[in-house]
Amino acid sequence: MRRHRLLTIIGALTIAILAAAPALAQDKFITVASTTSTEQSGLFGHILPLFKAKTGIEVRVIAQGTGQALDTGRRGDADVVFVHDRAAEEKFVAEGFGVERREVMYNDFVLVGPKSDPAKIAGTKDIAAALKKIAEAKAPFASRGDKSGTHAAELRLWKIAGVDPDSGKGTWYRETGSGMGPTLNTAAAMDAYALTDRGTWISFKNRRNLAIVVEGDHRLFNQYGVMLVNPAKHPHVKKDLGMAFIEWVTSPEGQKAIADYKIEGEQLFFPNYRKDGAS
Amino acid sequence: MSDITAALATALGLIARLDARLVEIVALSLQVSLTAVAVAAGLGLPLGAAVALGRFPGRRVLIVVLNSLMGLPPVVVGLVVYLLLSRAGPLGPLGLLFTPSAMVIAQATLITPIIAALTRQVIEDAWREYEEQLRSLGVTPRRAILTLLWDTRFSLVTAVLAGFGRASAEVGAVMIVGGNIDGVTRVMTTAIALETSKGDLPLALGLGLILITLVMGVNTAAYVIKEAAQRKFG
Amino acid sequence: MHAPPSILPLAVHDLTFVAGGKTIIDRVSFDLRHGQRTVILGPNGAGKSVLLRLCHGLLTPSGGSIVWGGGQPHPERRQAMVFQRPVMLRRSALANITYALKLAGVPRAERDMRARAALAKVGLDRVADSPARVLSGGEQQRLALARAWALSPEVLFLDEPTANLDPGATRMIEEAIAVIHANGTKIVMTTHDLGQARRIADEVIFLHRGRVLEHTPAAHFFDQPATPEAAAFIRGDLIW
Numbered sequence: 001m002r003r004h005r006l007l008t009i010i011g012a013l014t015i016a017i018l019a020a021a022p023a024l025a026q027d028k029f030i031t032v033a034s035t036t037s038t039e040q041s042g043l044f045g046h047i048l049p050l051f052k053a054k055t056g057i058e059v060r061v062i063a064q065g066t067g068q069a070l071d072t073g074r075r076g077d078a079d080v081v082f083v084h085d086r087a088a089e090e091k092f093v094a095e096g097f098g099v100e101r102r103e104v105m106y107n108d109f110v111l112v113g114p115k116s117d118p119a120k121i122a123g124t125k126d127i128a129a130a131l132k133k134i135a136e137a138k139a140p141f142a143s144r145g146d147k148s149g150t151h152a153a154e155l156r157l158w159k160i161a162g163v164d165p166d167s168g169k170g171t172w173y174r175e176t177g178s179g180m181g182p183t184l185n186t187a188a189a190m191d192a193y194a195l196t197d198r199g200t201w202i203s204f205k206n207r208r209n210l211a212i213v214v215e216g217d218h219r220l221f222n223q224y225g226v227m228l229v230n231p232a233k234h235p236h237v238k239k240d241l242g243m244a245f246i247e248w249v250t251s252p253e254g255q256k257a258i259a260d261y262k263i264e265g266e267q268l269f270f271p272n273y274r275k276d277g278a279s
Numbered sequence: 280m281s282d283i284t285a286a287l288a289t290a291l292g293l294i295a296r297l298d299a300r301l302v303e304i305v306a307l308s309l310q311v312s313l314t315a316v317a318v319a320a321g322l323g324l325p326l327g328a329a330v331a332l333g334r335f336p337g338r339r340v341l342i343v344v345l346n347s348l349m350g351l352p353p354v355v356v357g358l359v360v361y362l363l364l365s366r367a368g369p370l371g372p373l374g375l376l377f378t379p380s381a382m383v384i385a386q387a388t389l390i391t392p393i394i395a396a397l398t399r400q401v402i403e404d405a406w407r408e409y410e411e412q413l414r415s416l417g418v419t420p421r422r423a424i425l426t427l428l429w430d431t432r433f434s435l436v437t438a439v440l441a442g443f444g445r446a447s448a449e450v451g452a453v454m455i456v457g458g459n460i461d462g463v464t465r466v467m468t469t470a471i472a473l474e475t476s477k478g479d480l481p482l483a484l485g486l487g488l489i490l491i492t493l494v495m496g497v498n499t500a501a502y503v504i505k506e507a508a509q510r511k512f513g
Numbered sequence: 514m515h516a517p518p519s520i521l522p523l524a525v526h527d528l529t530f531v532a533g534g535k536t537i538i539d540r541v542s543f544d545l546r547h548g549q550r551t552v553i554l555g556p557n558g559a560g561k562s563v564l565l566r567l568c569h570g571l572l573t574p575s576g577g578s579i580v581w582g583g584g585q586p587h588p589e590r591r592q593a594m595v596f597q598r599p600v601m602l603r604r605s606a607l608a609n610i611t612y613a614l615k616l617a618g619v620p621r622a623e624r625d626m627r628a629r630a631a632l633a634k635v636g637l638d639r640v641a642d643s644p645a646r647v648l649s650g651g652e653q654q655r656l657a658l659a660r661a662w663a664l665s666p667e668v669l670f671l672d673e674p675t676a677n678l679d680p681g682a683t684r685m686i687e688e689a690i691a692v693i694h695a696n697g698t699k700i701v702m703t704t705h706d707l708g709q710a711r712r713i714a715d716e717v718i719f720l721h722r723g724r725v726l727e728h729t730p731a732a733h734f735f736d737q738p739a740t741p742e743a744a745a746f747i748r749g750d751l752i753w
Binding site for chain 2: 075
């Protein structure tokens with residue numbers, strides 16, 4: 001009798017938990033692990049309604065750093081991964097966690113810094129030279145430090161510049177260990193330089209003294225790739241719905257939708273899918 | 280200063296025009312937190328009462344553990360629930376990760392110890408007063424627990440409210456297990472975190488003001504009802 | 514339906530209770546029989562309340578024995594107790610009684626009727642639906658008495674039931690005790706109030722420092738106390 005009642009209580013609690021998920025599994029949806037740059041720049045807010053109108057598929061976006069997004073895919077917690085770190089993506093595919101990787105679009109990184117410009121680099125076109133000057137001037141630099149795609153790109157650029165930023169840890173090189181927005185908030189608060197993707201920068205509102213100091217170097221281009229989480233590894237992956245999304249963002253229609261997205265008249269992402277796989 | 284006035288204006292603006300997205304986020308926040316509170320109360324109240332009345336080896340240790348768990352870091356709870364619910368985890372086949380259910384589980388995990396620990400204190404005090412009378416009437420332990428829970432119901436409202444406050448204010452755990460998906464798992468706190476990271480501090484603070492107002496509203500209502508009932512029942 | 518065998522007499526033998534290294538009840542022996550109102554009398558701190566709780570089973574003896582009716586099983590089910598401070602549940606006066614009846618295993622259909630009858634006996638039928646905790650101290654103690662009464666116990670323990678009450682309320686309680694006694698319930702009551710002991714007692718157990726100094730019919734006790742402590746207590750001297 002007592003045991004019976006206990007079971008009833010457990011049952012009621014379970015129902016309560018499940019009832020909190022309205023429409024669960026009722027709609028057609030896929031989960032996409034992507035980056036803060038695509039989500040927070042508003043790109044998804046622009047293109048996903050178009051995709052849903054056409055296919056009826058709802059896309060649920062988890063905005064994470066690239067490293068975390070790939071990990072989410074690796075654990076099978078997303079159907080599609082949409083990130084920007086080619087080396088990490090290729091490793092992800094090589095390890096068998098992802099299939100059907102396609103390059104979708106690129107945007108570019110910009111180096112932002114305080115208007116006082118302590119490293120005297122404003123207007124430079126050469127990102128490597130600029131970073132070198134920052135290190136020499138020991139001017140504050142805010143890094144993501146979170147293994148995101150932007151963080152990976154930043155580390156690549158330091159390498160090109162021949163600077164080991166770890167030597168500045170504790171003094172001028174500050175790792176925030178957080179997303180792009182929080183890192184920009186930090187940079188704004190302490191007049192530091194920071195590397196950011198242009199999309200996040202354009203829609204970022206708390207700039208204070210920050211402005212773009214370096215842009216346009218080809219080494220600042222930032223390629224985005226999309227891939228399906230391997231259904232052979234994770235059988236529950238919604239292969240058909242996920243592929244429908246991948247096909248659409250690489251279709252002329254999807255590519256146009258990406259190109260059409262502008263903030264204050266500025267285009268943020270440049271579609272560059274090519275069928276042969278090269279970009 | 281101007282940031283704060285801007286936040287106030289933003290908050291009032293959002294409320295005044297009953298912003299549809301705001302309403303959706305507020306509704307989901309309340310739904311998730313209230314469900315979590317219901318689940319946590321269903322577990323924490325009897326658990327706290329049982330620890331208060333029980334005489335078993337390890338009871339003191341359990342009390343210390345329970346009291347310590349009141350300060351569980353939300354991020355750790357979120358991480359543990361995430362690993363449990365992830366497809367690669369033991370409960371993966373349920374497919375609950377990145378759903379409101381996952382957020383309910385995380386919040387309930389977070390606040391069950393709070394409700395249980397506060398309940399234990401309340402019930403233990405009441406038991407001191409009631410024990411002889413109830414034992415004289417031949418009460419069974421189970422019946423004693425139910426009786427005390429019912430008789431201290433006005434004090435326990437405070438314990439449950441403490442749980443609600445923590446659940447609705449929490450961001451670390453729901454961010455991890457919910458994923459802050461627009462329209463699906465975005466609640467007040469994760470929306471605030473998002474707007475903060477977008478640098479839209481007035482909007483973030485505006486949402487914060489609305490959240491605080493909501494929590495205060497729930498607490499005020501509970502307080503008024505409790506006071507009235509307490510006056511009536513003594 | 515036949516009446517179960519009586520749980521009386523109560524045979525207490527060499528009863529000892531030690532708490533925190535202090536002997537509170539010290540090798541006490543006595544028999545209690547049906548029909549008489551027994552008053553356990555003694556100064557504060559003599560151990561009266563502890564003795565009552567030991568007999569009722571709320572405390573476990575450190576030594577000695579308590580035997581009901583020659584060894585009846587579950588004697589506690591046929592006893593009730595009224596405490597110095599009434600403990601009222603946060604519910605109506607009536608519900609406080611039906612609760613006790615429920616624990617006693619009284620069928621649901623009978624509870625309400627029996628509870629109302631008990632309330633009427635102590636003159637509380639008007640406040641049946643009032644929350645018990647907002648009643649006055651005297652009313653609460655009458656309700657406690659009604660709650661015990663409703664259980665139709667064979668033995669009713671009362672621990673200083675009027676210690677916190679004014680004379681009017683005390684009188685109502687004493688009248689109710691008289692009626693309960695007349696209906697055949699064995700009364701065992703503690704008090705430190707001599708006047709109350711004179712009014713109620715058929716027999717007196719005089720307790721001093723955890724020991725029974727006298728166990729005699731009331732008239733005998735008050736007229737010719739056998740011990741100097743009892744004599745001093747009756748005179749109104751402070752004894753310890």
